[in-house]
Amino acid sequence: MKRIVCMGGGPAGLYSSILLRKALPAARVEVYERNRPDDTFGWGVVFSDQTMGNFRSADPESHRAILANFHHWDDIAIHFGGRKFVSGGHGFCGISRRKLLQILQERARELGVHQTFQHEIEDDQAFADADLVIASDGGNSRTRNRHPDIFQPDVDKRKCRFIWLGTTQAFAAFTFAFERTEHGWFQIHAYQFSRDLSTVIVETREETWKAHGLDQFDAAQSIAFCEQLFGRYLDGHRLQSNAAHLRGSAWLNFNRVVCKRWHHDRLVLIGDAAHTAHFSIGSGTKLAMEDAISLTHHVTSAAHSHLDGALGAYREERNLEVLKLQSAARNRM
Numbered sequence: 001m002k003r004i005v006c007m008g009g010g011p012a013g014l015y016s017s018i019l020l021r022k023a024l025p026a027a028r029v030e031v032y033e034r035n036r037p038d039d040t041f042g043w044g045v046v047f048s049d050q051t052m053g054n055f056r057s058a059d060p061e062s063h064r065a066i067l068a069n070f071h072h073w074d075d076i077a078i079h080f081g082g083r084k085f086v087s088g089g090h091g092f093c094g095i096s097r098r099k100l101l102q103i104l105q106e107r108a109r110e111l112g113v114h115q116t117f118q119h120e121i122e123d124d125q126a127f128a129d130a131d132l133v134i135a136s137d138g139g140n141s142r143t144r145n146r147h148p149d150i151f152q153p154d155v156d157k158r159k160c161r162f163i164w165l166g167t168t169q170a171f172a173a174f175t176f177a178f179e180r181t182e183h184g185w186f187q188i189h190a191y192q193f194s195r196d197l198s199t200v201i202v203e204t205r206e207e208t209w210k211a212h213g214l215d216q217f218d219a220a221q222s223i224a225f226c227e228q229l230f231g232r233y234l235d236g237h238r239l240q241s242n243a244a245h246l247r248g249s250a251w252l253n254f255n256r257v258v259c260k261r262w263h264h265d266r267l268v269l270i271g272d273a274a275h276t277a278h279f280s281i282g283s284g285t286k287l288a289m290e291d292a293i294s295l296t297h298h299v300t301s302a303a304h305s306h307l308d309g310a311l312g313a314y315r316e317e318r319n320l321e322v323l324k325l326q327s328a329a330r331n332r333m
């Protein structure tokens with residue numbers, strides 16, 4: 001292969017570029033990303049020990065850097081009806097999404113991957129001469145949506161609304177807290193992912209969200225509402241948003257994505273573009289990066305004489321894992 005293009009510089013695109021560049025050092029590997037290097041939505045991501053083992057085998061250098069920036073914790077705390085329930089010994093680790101992307105960008109740079117930021121890709125045809133075009137353009141993948149006849153996506157837009165916030169409050173445990181208002185329930189799902197920052201995801205049903213007028217609120221008003229509702233868990237710390245680049249409301253709906261096909265000719269879907277699993281199970285980034293490991297393995301394996309066979313084997317291997325996690329995520333949701 002002479003030219004490989006990753007359309008999207010999230011975890012899936014960056015990790016693919018790193019692994020493919022290592023496996024095929026003669027190839028020119030390019031990543032195109034619409035945002036600036038430091039822009040990111042969201043705050044922290046969680047990985048398990050098993051996932052870290054996969055990363056260690058795939059690329060020890062980035063694995064070491066991720067490990068050095070982890071925050072570890074053990075407990076789950078549930079606050080419900082004025083009572084607190086704590087369960088220990090679970091073993092979680094988290095890292096800031098921004099730090100993860102910085103590590104992967106740095107590693108890609110070191111390996112000679114060509115990264116172009118603030119570059120909006122309108123059409124995958126722009127890379128018609130590339131040998132492999134990886135659609136790593138996330139949950140709202142333009143590539144997937146442009147070719148519904150090929151990828152046959154099934155997108156289930158869930159009714160709950162969520163907002164992904166951060167805070168300097170240190171949550172010692174994975175914290176799930178439930179508060180009832182006059183219009184219905186709100187819940188938070190919070191964890192600490194670095195020495196001084198935690199993620200707080202606030203979620204509620206669409207009708208409760210509307211009844212409170214949150215559909216009319218901007219980000220600052222929404223944050224003030226959440227600070228008031230969950231103040232007892234925040235100990236005076238403020239909630240913050242880092243999604244200023246999102247257009248419209250900061251409250252999102254989760255879209256569960258399943259695709260019948262993941263590739264056509266030299267074009268292949270990866271990560272959230274191909275599949276999503278509800279964030280309560282914390283596995284989207286893991287799935288995206290493990291896709292990159294599998295894709296690199298099959299594309300560079302001598303077992304496949306044609307790209308079509310390699311991409312088919314990649315889909316077959318990953319789809320099984322994705323279906324298992326999507327099923328667990330559905331129950332959790």
Ligand SMILES: Cc1cc2nc3c(=O)[nH]c(=O)nc-3n(C[C@H](O)[C@H](O)[C@H](O)COP(=O)(O)OP(=O)(O)OC[C@H]3O[C@@H](n4cnc5c(N)ncnc54)[C@H](O)[C@@H]3O)c2cc1C
Nearest residue numbers: 008010011012034046121138271272279282283284285286
């Ligand atoms: C509230 C919430 C909490 C989550 N918590 C966790 C967690 O704890 N653990 C976990 O593992 N996962 C979590 N996830 C999921 C995780 O964020 C995603 O699954 C993961 O980021 C997928 O990686 P990706 O590279 O496929 O997509 P993305 O991270 O979405 O990256 C896609 C990239 O492509 C770029 N792009 C898109 N279109 C274009 C275009 N046309 N031109 C140029 N660039 C483009 C985007 O800017 C983006 O940088 C969470 C998600 C949400 C919503």
